[in-house]
Amino acid sequence: MISEKNYELGSRSSIIREIFSFGQMRKAQVGADKVYDFSLGNPSIPAPDSVKRAILDLVETQKEEIHAYTAAAGDMGVRDTIAQSLNRRFDEEFTAANIFMTCGAAASLNICIHALANEGDEFIVFAPFFPEYRCWVEGVGAILRTVRPEAPGFQIDFEDFERQLSEKTKAVIVNSPNNPSGVVYSEETITRLGDMLREKSREYGKPIYLITDEPYREIVYDGCQVPFVTKYYRDTLVCYSYSKALSLPGERIGYIAVPKRVQDYERLMPAVAGSARVLGFVCAPSLFQQVVARCVEDTGDINAYKRNRDLLYQGLTRLGYTCIMPQGAFYLFVQAMEEDAAAFCERAKKYDLLLVPSDDFGCPGYVRIAYCVAEETIVNAMPAFEKLAKEYGK
Ligand code: PLP
Numbered sequence: 001m002i003s004e005k006n007y008e009l010g011s012r013s014s015i016i017r018e019i020f021s022f023g024q025m026r027k028a029q030v031g032a033d034k035v036y037d038f039s040l041g042n043p044s045i046p047a048p049d050s051v052k053r054a055i056l057d058l059v060e061t062q063k064e065e066i067h068a069y070t071a072a073a074g075d076m077g078v079r080d081t082i083a084q085s086l087n088r089r090f091d092e093e094f095t096a097a098n099i100f101m102t103c104g105a106a107a108s109l110n111i112c113i114h115a116l117a118n119e120g121d122e123f124i125v126f127a128p129f130f131p132e133y134r135c136w137v138e139g140v141g142a143i144l145r146t147v148r149p150e151a152p153g154f155q156i157d158f159e160d161f162e163r164q165l166s167e168k169t170k171a172v173i174v175n176s177p178n179n180p181s182g183v184v185y186s187e188e189t190i191t192r193l194g195d196m197l198r199e200k201s202r203e204y205g206k207p208i209y210l211i212t213d214e215p216y217r218e219i220v221y222d223g224c225q226v227p228f229v230t231k232y233y234r235d236t237l238v239c240y241s242y243s244k245a246l247s248l249p250g251e252r253i254g255y256i257a258v259p260k261r262v263q264d265y266e267r268l269m270p271a272v273a274g275s276a277r278v279l280g281f282v283c284a285p286s287l288f289q290q291v292v293a294r295c296v297e298d299t300g301d302i303n304a305y306k307r308n309r310d311l312l313y314q315g316l317t318r319l320g321y322t323c324i325m326p327q328g329a330f331y332l333f334v335q336a337m338e339e340d341a342a343a344f345c346e347r348a349k350k351y352d353l354l355l356v357p358s359d360d361f362g363c364p365g366y367v368r369i370a371y372c373v374a375e376e377t378i379v380n381a382m383p384a385f386e387k388l389a390k391e392y393g394k
Contacts, residue, residue, distance in 0.1 A: 009135060016040060016131075016356050019345070023354045030352065036381035037354045038369040041179060041330065043247040045300040045372075051246065054294040058287060070289060072273060072282035074101025074255070078293040082255060085296045090228040094257060100272050101284040103252035105215045105241035107276075109173070110136050112211050112237045112256060114275035115268065117142040121170035126156055127362035128333065130179050130213065142170065149363040152324055154181040154333070155189045158196065165200050171209040171237075172197065176226060177216040180361050180368035181333040182309075182326020184220060187227050194233035201235070207263040210236045215254070218245035218299045220328040221306045235262050242292050244329075245299040253288040305330045308371040311378050319386055320394030330372040333358070336365055337392035347391060351384035 013021075016039055023037040058066050073079065076096050083094035102108045109132075113123065117140045125133050127149040137144040145164045150157040174193070176185040185193075193210070201208045212229045217240065220226060230236045241254030256272060258265065276282050312332055313325055323334040334355075336344035341357035345367060348355050358366035371378065 005139075009139075014131065015360055019354050019356060022349070026352055033380070035352045035354070036377055036384055038371065038373060038377075038381075039354045039356055041244070041370050041372060042249060043244055043300065043330075043372050044374060045247055045304045047247040048295065048298045048300055050295045050298050051248070051291060054291045055287065058290050058294075062290075066287050066290065068286060069283050070101075070286050072276065074099070074284055075286070075289050075293075078289045079255075081293040081296055082257075086257060089297075090231065092228070092230060092259065094259065097269070098258055098260060100256040100258075100269075100276065101289055102239075102241075102254045102256060102276070103281050103284050104243050104249070104254045105213060105239055106132065106136075107252070107279070107281040107284075108239035108241065108254050108256045109133070109211065109213055110139075110279055111272055111275045111281055112239060113137055113142070113171070114140050114279060115271040116170050116209055118170075120168065122166065122168040124161070124164050124169060124172045125362075126161070126174065128154065128178070128180050128358060128366070129173075129362055130175055131360040133173060143168075145169075146362045151363075154178065154183040154324070155185060156193060158192060161193075162196065165196075165208070167204045167206075169200070169204075169208050171211050173211045173213060174229070175213040177214075177220060177326075177328025178331075179216065179329055180331045180356070180358065180366075181324070182329045182331045183324070184224050184226055184327040187225070187232075190227045190229060190232045194229075197233055197235075207235045209262075211239060212236060213239050215241040215244045216329040219302055219305060219330060221302075221309065222327065224327040226328065230257075230259050234259075237262070237268075242288075245302070246292065246295060247300040248288065248292075251285060251288045251291075253284055253292055255284075304375075305372065308373065308375060308378055311375065312369065312371050315378070315382050316385060319382075319389045321385070321389065330370060332369040332371055333366050334369060336367050337389065337394070339365060341365055341367055348384075348388050351387050353381060353384045353388060 019039040026035045079096035079099040121142045123137045126147045238257040243249035345357045355367040
């Protein structure tokens with residue numbers, strides 16, 4: 001007998017992937033330039049030149065060792081470089097020992113959840129949230145509890161959060177800049193979150209950990225600051241990935257950073273290592289460990305996303321769509337023009353507009369538009385958005 005739970009997960013592809021596949025089929029039928037695919041969060045800007053230079057140089061000069069295994073937690077020099085960079089930027093005190101290299105944010109999150117969870121533990125997420133959290137949390141036999149969205153600003157609904165917290169809460173996951181809303185949690189929100197977690201940890205006599213999922217940390221606009229959460233709450237595990245800001249999603253490279261002052265640190269780091277071992281996420285890709293160390297503070301051209309955001313936001317609001325101006329990531333979260341967001345997305349498909357309904361993000365009634373696309377896709381899609389709005393009398 002195979003695992004029914006995993007059969008379910010594998011045979012039911014995600015709505016995002018389904019829409020993307022539909023787009024591929026339509027592109028073959030009518031031509032790529034006539035399909036406006038806003039479904040996938042695949043960075044559209046290339047990795048910076050420094051990445052290419054690092055790859056070429058490493059492959060040329062370190063012929064043998066560059067493809068070899070590293071230590072399970074990653075190369076010591078790479079981890080030290082990342083630690084020093086975090087210290088410089090966020091006034092932290094990391095050393096290589098606090099950093100565990102991973103295969104991207106998905107691995108970082110899975111390892112942290114696995115390292116903390118015992119059967120029946122609860123993990124809390126704030127809607128709208130990245131749908132894979134459900135799969136990762138439930139995959140270890142833990143329970144996902146969701147805090148209702150705080151529309152229209154999508155910060156945190158603290159009243160509902162307090163209701164969801166209990167002695168069973170093992171950890172809370174925050175994702176800022178957020179997929180799908182593009183919202184960055186303000187310093188006030190993070191401060192209040194930290195205060196509440198401290199109070200509840202004291203009340204329950206055990207730590208409630210905070211896991212930050214921050215692959216979009218550097219993708220912010222208009223000088224927006226993303227609070228570095230370890231400064232606001234002691235028991236924080238940071239999950240980072242180079243998939244988005246360095247445009248390396250296919251290379252599977254990221255890290256976990258755990259400050260030494262985190263409660264039970266001496267047992268937590270071995271649990272992180274043990275989880276990585278169980279899950280098979282040891283020794284992140286050797287070449288790309290070295291590449292990210294050489295490009296540790298580089299990013300792609302974030303300004304290209306800002307241009308896309310402005311173009312899309314202005315165009316859609318002019319046509320009568322309602323959404324908040326995102327401060328980060330590369331998603332616009334727009335109110336569907338009917339209650340059923342999936343039905344709205346089906347109508348959009350008539351115009352070869354591929355949008356993602358928000359139901360799986362735990363926040364019905366919206367659509368996610370991933371604007372990590374070529375600028376002309378946004379320009380050319382505007383007549384289609386207009387026809388769609390007209391169907392609803394806009
Ligand atoms: N977390 C969030 C919020 C994401 O949007 C994504 C990818 O889109 C991930 C995690 C997974 O990132 P990675 O490709 O680095 O595994």
